Amino acid sequence: MDLAVILSQINNFRVHSEIKDYNISDFFDAVMEKIDKLKKLNHSEKEQLLDTLFAFLNNHNPELEEDFSFIHLIESIDKPNYTIYSKKLLENNIKRPSLTSVLLLNRYINSLHGKAWGKAVVVVRKVVENIKKTTFMTEDTLNYCEYQIK
Template sequence: MGIEEIISRIAVFSPDEDAEDYEISEFFDEIRENVHKLGGLSEEEQRRLIKALFRYIRKRDSEEDENFSLIHFIEQIDKSLFDIYYIELFEFNRNHGAITSVLLLNRFVNTLDGKEWENGVALLKSIADNPEYPILVKEGAKSFYEFQMGK
């Protein structure tokens, strides 16, 4: 399976509300295995894959519980420098915020320091204060913001 088919499968994956967590996990575990079989991705392929995964998060209910197979997968794609992931993660949270993306943001903020940490914490605060975001997303961001400030 090539990168085009992988991205296409992510694009059409749409579990219904009755889907079990394990079914979603199995899907992302299979996708991760297929990416691994490719033996490495170019920067452009990484960018496209990360964007596809954020599009998946975007089309789901923003208050849907996080899926750790998806979370671990997306965090590993650009793990050497996080150049692509960082930009997409912050951009997504500025515009769309979801329980999963806020958790991803907090996990990433845990790896930062200095000005970058401040920017991440400020983004958590802005999500918590954004009246357009669902209450559970705002509450999650507030909790992570308070955690970060207490460190």
């Protein structure tokens, strides 16, 4: 299986009201297994995969429950330096934060120190401003953001 097939599968996967949480986890666990079989991804392939995974978040309800199979998958793509992932994560949270993307942002910020932490907190402030302008985000999401600001 090549990356194009995996990307297509992710693009075509839709979460709907009848789907069970374990079906979502099973799907992303299977995706991770397929990616692991590809061995090492180059920079461009990592970008494509991360773009597709963030598009998945953006194509669903922002209050879609966090799925840790998805979270572990997206966090694993750009190990160990996370340069592609961190840039896309910050951009995604500025443009269209969701429960999952804010949780990812919180997890990412917890690993930062110094100037990198400060830059990420600026993004968190923008996220909080955007969230307060809408009603779709839960109190938990605001708490993640406010925790990082303090």
